[in-house]
Amino acid sequence: MNTTASSSSTGGGEHFQRCWRIQTCQGCLGQEPDCSWCPFSWTCVPNSNRLQLLAPAWDENVCPHWAERWEIRTRPLGCQVSTITTLTSLVTVASTLALVLLVTLTVLGARGIKAYSKKNPGWWKIWRYDWRRAASECRRRLRAGLRFKAHDADTRNQNREQEPLLPS
Structure with a gap:
């Protein structure tokens, strides 16, 4: 004791x-x-x-x-x-205030985005990009036998990985 x-x-x-x-x-x-x-x-x-x-x-x-x-x-x-009761209460109040602040900031952010969307309609739409033109260009390249640069880099790296790291 x-x-x-x-x-x-x-x-x-x-x-x-x-x-x-x-x-x-x-x-x-x-x-x-x-x-x-x-x-x-x-x-x-x-x-x-x-x-x-x-x-x-x-x-x-x-x-x-x-x-x-x-x-x-x-x-x-x-x-x-008791001390634990007081500390629990203080943490609960602080957490509640932080949650209220987070919700308030989220609501204000959503309102701001909504106001921006009214001034600039369609700013967030991904379908504004002409996907048909991009797809037809991709098909044209594939038919012509051209490869994407990223694909060429992958094949070069695959060949390098087959070489031994240490000489025999």
């Missing part, structure tokens, strides 16, 4: 004793400014981190039992809100 003595700062023994003697969450968070409540082990532990809510990120032994590390209750939020 981990001890919380490592999470105390200077004058650690006195700070530890001041927090450890308190047996209720309200008393722990209300009486001492540098104490936090670990709910599973019902202990008031010293927490002298600048952001007490994020103490588990810097000190893995902030609570006596490892499983309650992220369940710690701190002074700014009270006994009903």
